[in-house]
Amino acid sequence: MNQEKLADRLQAELKSKLKKKFQCVFEGIAKAGNSTLLNQIYTELYIIEGGTAEVNDEHEIRQIETASRKVDSLEITIEQEDIFKASTGRDQPIRTVLTKGVAGIGKTVLTQKYTLDWAEDKANQDIQFIFPFTFRELNVLKEEKFSLVELVHHFFTETKEAGICSFEDFQVVFIFDGLDECRLPLDFHKTKILTDPRKSTSVGVLLTNLIRGKLLPSARLWITTRPAAANQIRPQCVDLVTEIRGFTDPQKEEYFKKKFRDKKQAKMIISHIKTSRSLHIMCHIPIFCWITATVLEDVLKTREGGEMPKTLTEMYIHFLVVQAKVKNVKYDGGAETDPHWSPESRKMIESLGKLAFDQLQEGNLIFYESDLTECGIDIRAASVYSGVFTQIFKEERGLYQDKVYCFIHLSVQEFLAALHVHLTFIKSGVNVLEVPETTSEKFNSRNCSEMLVLFKSAVDKALQSPNGHLDLFLRFLLGLSLQTNQTLLRDLLTQTGSSSQTKQETVQYIKKKLSENLSTEKNINLFHCLNELNDRSLVEEIQQSLRSGRLSTDKLSPAQWSALVFILLSSESSEEGLDVFDLKKYSGSEEALLRMLPVVKASNKALLSGCNLSGRSCEALSSVLFLQSFNLKELILSDNDLQDSGVKLLSVGLKSQNCTLETLSLSGCLITEEGCTSLASALNSNPSHLRELDLSYNHPGDAGMKLLLAGLKDPHDGSLTVAGLCLFSPSDSCQLTINTNTLHTNLKLSDNNRKVARVPEVQSYPDHPDRFDVFPQLLCSNGLSGRCYWEVEWRGQVYISVSYRTITRKGDGDDCMFGNNDQSWNLRCYDDGPRSVGHNNKVTSISSSVSNKVAVYVDCPAGTLSFYTVSSHTLIHLHTFNTTFTEPVYPGFLVWSGSSVCLC
Numbered sequence: 001m002n003q004e005k006l007a008d009r010l011q012a013e014l015k016s017k018l019k020k021k022f023q024c025v026f027e028g029i030a031k032a033g034n035s036t037l038l039n040q041i042y043t044e045l046y047i048i049e050g051g052t053a054e055v056n057d058e059h060e061i062r063q064i065e066t067a068s069r070k071v072d073s074l075e076i077t078i079e080q081e082d083i084f085k086a087s088t089g090r091d092q093p094i095r096t097v098l099t100k101g102v103a104g105i106g107k108t109v110l111t112q113k114y115t116l117d118w119a120e121d122k123a124n125q126d127i128q129f130i131f132p133f134t135f136r137e138l139n140v141l142k143e144e145k146f147s148l149v150e151l152v153h154h155f156f157t158e159t160k161e162a163g164i165c166s167f168e169d170f171q172v173v174f175i176f177d178g179l180d181e182c183r184l185p186l187d188f189h190k191t192k193i194l195t196d197p198r199k200s201t202s203v204g205v206l207l208t209n210l211i212r213g214k215l216l217p218s219a220r221l222w223i224t225t226r227p228a229a230a231n232q233i234r235p236q237c238v239d240l241v242t243e244i245r246g247f248t249d250p251q252k253e254e255y256f257k258k259k260f261r262d263k264k265q266a267k268m269i270i271s272h273i274k275t276s277r278s279l280h281i282m283c284h285i286p287i288f289c290w291i292t293a294t295v296l297e298d299v300l301k302t303r304e305g306g307e308m309p310k311t312l313t314e315m316y317i318h319f320l321v322v323q324a325k326v327k328n329v330k331y332d333g334g335a336e337t338d339p340h341w342s343p344e345s346r347k348m349i350e351s352l353g354k355l356a357f358d359q360l361q362e363g364n365l366i367f368y369e370s371d372l373t374e375c376g377i378d379i380r381a382a383s384v385y386s387g388v389f390t391q392i393f394k395e396e397r398g399l400y401q402d403k404v405y406c407f408i409h410l411s412v413q414e415f416l417a418a419l420h421v422h423l424t425f426i427k428s429g430v431n432v433l434e435v436p437e438t439t440s441e442k443f444n445s446r447n448c449s450e451m452l453v454l455f456k457s458a459v460d461k462a463l464q465s466p467n468g469h470l471d472l473f474l475r476f477l478l479g480l481s482l483q484t485n486q487t488l489l490r491d492l493l494t495q496t497g498s499s500s501q502t503k504q505e506t507v508q509y510i511k512k513k514l515s516e517n518l519s520t521e522k523n524i525n526l527f528h529c530l531n532e533l534n535d536r537s538l539v540e541e542i543q544q545s546l547r548s549g550r551l552s553t554d555k556l557s558p559a560q561w562s563a564l565v566f567i568l569l570s571s572e573s574s575e576e577g578l579d580v581f582d583l584k585k586y587s588g589s590e591e592a593l594l595r596m597l598p599v600v601k602a603s604n605k606a607l608l609s610g611c612n613l614s615g616r617s618c619e620a621l622s623s624v625l626f627l628q629s630f631n632l633k634e635l636i637l638s639d640n641d642l643q644d645s646g647v648k649l650l651s652v653g654l655k656s657q658n659c660t661l662e663t664l665s666l667s668g669c670l671i672t673e674e675g676c677t678s679l680a681s682a683l684n685s686n687p688s689h690l691r692e693l694d695l696s697y698n699h700p701g702d703a704g705m706k707l708l709l710a711g712l713k714d715p716h717d718g719s720l721t722v723a724g725l726c727l728f729s730p731s732d733s734c735q736l737t738i739n740t741n742t743l744h745t746n747l748k749l750s751d752n753n754r755k756v757a758r759v760p761e762v763q764s765y766p767d768h769p770d771r772f773d774v775f776p777q778l779l780c781s782n783g784l785s786g787r788c789y790w791e792v793e794w795r796g797q798v799y800i801s802v803s804y805r806t807i808t809r810k811g812d813g814d815d816c817m818f819g820n821n822d823q824s825w826n827l828r829c830y831d832d833g834p835r836s837v838g839h840n841n842k843v844t845s846i847s848s849s850v851s852n853k854v855a856v857y858v859d860c861p862a863g864t865l866s867f868y869t870v871s872s873h874t875l876i877h878l879h880t881f882n883t884t885f886t887e888p889v890y891p892g893f894l895v896w897s898g899s900s901v902c903l904c
């Protein structure tokens with residue numbers, strides 16, 4: 001048979017083998033007989049290009065609706081079948097792809113789906129052979145010698161039978177899943193170069209050379225890994241890094257719809273998940289979806305509503321309890337209401353915990369019979385165990401038909417390992433983490449509680465691990481120390497432990513570590529730990545790390561940003577802590593804003609002033625305004641060069657019926673008439689909730705002003721729909737001059753006539769008909785008939801006013817005092833801020849924050865007089881008088897004793 005025909009036949013055989021192998025996924029129920037078809041449950045994942053060869057350590061989620069995703073130009077998404085096809089603009093062919101993703105994000109499932117689609121002739125038919133490997137399988141061959149060809153023959157016997165000994169002439173893809181589980185030495189510096197695929201050597205050397213591109217350079221490679229282990233491969237060896245970000249919100253729903261074919265049940269589960277923000281966020285990780293589905297199916301069956309799990313630890317505890325219950329009911333003939341933990345199941349969890357821990361410490365993820373026996377697991381009963389606790393533990397046929405065992409998912413092993421450490425400590429006071437070489441001098445166990453020593457050593461060990469293999473373990477261990485979590489496990493844990501003081505000291509220890517120079521990945525895991533510990537200062541801690549540059553915003557990968565966002569959103573303190581989102585507290589940059597949009601979305605007030613934002617931010621914010629579930633009431637964008645183009649983009653969102661923004665500040669954003677036009681039309685088309693609009697320090701021009709005013713008029717009664725409109729432009733600022741002829745003799749000028757103070761001594765001013773003789777008042781010489789803006793500072797008690805020139809100057813009647821007649825208007829200011837406004841003897845109280853600086857804006861043609869307090873970068877509207885000015889108005893002041901006023 002010629003080579004081509006042979007290859008075709010082999011391809012058909014390989015496809016048929018891979019189809020069989022991957023058409024079903026093990027979702028923990030294999031033993032129970034209901035294996036699941038991969039095509040039936042497979043839900044599209046959100047995958048992005050994660051930078052070039054620069055491999056950094058990474059983590060968690062992406063939580064943003066599709067609406068905002070499409071405008072997020074920071075990310076290039078990739079379809080599952082196009083993993084070797086990079087975005088345009090790259091001319092080099094892609095040989096090696098490294099796909100990163102956190103635990104349970106769907107790396108294995110993705111590689112399986114890719115292979116299955118190929119085997120079923122659905123995609124990538126240009127590939128002649130796909131050879132999928134897992135590092136788990138390869139680890140077993142650590143001590144053996146193979147050539148590359150022999151290795152392929154070994155795993156894919158049909159290639160050997162077909163007698164194919166050379167793969168150079170074929171389009172071949174090798175998949176290596178789970179680099180984080182790799183126990184083979186991959187030493188890119190020392191390993192000798194090997195180019196001959198027929199030369200026998202250790203598997204580690206084979207892989208190193210394959211990845212280097214020395215061995216079989218024509219083949220393509222796809223390696224998957226948890227982020228923390230990605231750095232085992234030299235960046236130069238990787239052509240494309242991609243990242244699985246899990247499910248987007250619509251994908252989450254799709255998952256549950258596929259999982260629960262009963263539409264009613266699916267709907268109920270989805271709406272239940274949506275009620276808990278953190279649970280909903282967690283479900284971006286497929287394994288959580290699966291665990292959540294398992295837990296909720298049970299929770300909803302047995303109790304109405306109830307508290308939903310909020311943290312990772314809580315979720316896994318629920319999962320364990322559900323398993324115990326299922327075992328009890330299904331296999332032991334118990335009733336749903338019986339205690340879940342029989343002495344046998346308790347014993348089994350203890351044994352499984354010991355196995356999980358011992359093997360995790362060794363870095364082992366598959367075990368042999370001898371490992372089970374060592375942990376007191378009866379080997380004959382092992383298959384029963386795996387049948388019983390199918391969803392925790394599974395039995396596989398390994399190579400050579402040996403029976404091997406592993407946990408249903410690595411995260412379950414990590415959880416049980418933590419449970420083991422916890423249980424052993426509670427029961428016997430033994431700290432199993434304390435092996436002699438790690439007993440650090442730093443801990444003086446006589447001074448700290450024993451438990452604290454345990455936690456500290458766990459933190460240290462996790463930080464020492466180069467591939468992060470104890471990261472999740474640490475999160476679980478700390479999570480288990482919470483009383484609330486121990487209560488959930490009450491029948492399993494006969495005694496509980498850990499005090500709030502231990503918790504506090506653990507938190508302090510973690511914070512100390514956070515202040516050291518750790519990798520981003522470690523930093524983020526420690527944030528997760530604080531979250532598991534329910535620590536309320538977490539948000540502040542994250543802000544500090546970002547602000548100080550300990551977490552450099554330039555170096556954070558998209559996934560790390562998402563992890564921060566996830567922690568911020570799910571942390572307990574976020575309920576109040578994120579009420580006001582102040583970008584500068586994190587990092588005053590556009591990148592930070594774009595990455596933290598989900599936090600903006602969850603906040604009531606977003607302070608984004610002076611952060612170098614551009615149109616990109618406007619576009620993204622606009623998409624947030626479109627969202628239904630959005631809380632934002634105040635958006636402060638002042639002092640960013642957004643320009644007309646930015647405002648146009650923002651206006652798209654302002655038009656949305658979902659937009660319930662009450663305050664918008666665009667002060668000093670370089671907006672001209674064009675920007676005002678789009679803003680006016682947006683505000684006109686949306687029955688807006690907007691109460692305050694600050695457009696000060698822009699250049700709207702007359703036409704822009706008119707448009708805006710028209711756009712903001714109520715169609716029914718013609719009144720302004722926005723109470724606090726601030727429209728002045730830089731050209732409206734006036735330089736006020738005090739008219740010394742009006743000055744009362746107890747008012748003294750200083751600072752080049754910019755400051756007026758009330759003094760007890762009578763000043764020797766000449767008599768003048770314009771001078772106020774009883775009230776300590778003055779007027780400026782500026783007669784205003786257009787638009788004018790000025791700012792004033794004061795001490796003590798003053799009235800800041802405008803008045804017609806005709807106001808009476810002599811005597812102590814109301815016709816003389818600012819605000820007490822129809823000739824004048826005032827704002828009454830006190831030591832603690834403005835308290836009321838007055839006109840024609842009518843005083844109206846206003847609310848204001850503490851302040852001693854106000855701005856006044858008068859628009860004579862429009863008939864408005866507005867007062868604002870001035871606080872950094874923002875004008876906060878106090879009050880607007882609407883009237884018709886019949887003659888020019890003059891700024892003026894009344895200065896009570898011990899007070900002074902200053903023109904800014």
Ligand SMILES: Nc1ncnc2c1ncn2[C@@H]1O[C@H](COP(=O)(O)OP(=O)(O)OP(=O)(O)O)[C@@H](O)[C@H]1O
Nearest residue numbers: 041042043103104105106107108109286287290410
């Ligand atoms: N695309 C998907 N559609 C439906 N379910 C999925 C998908 N991806 C993952 N899952 C579910 O999540 C579980 C975990 O996925 P998988 O084993 O692929 O994660 P992983 O990223 O390889 O994790 P680890 O790094 O811990 O090995 C699967 O068993 C399956 O139940």
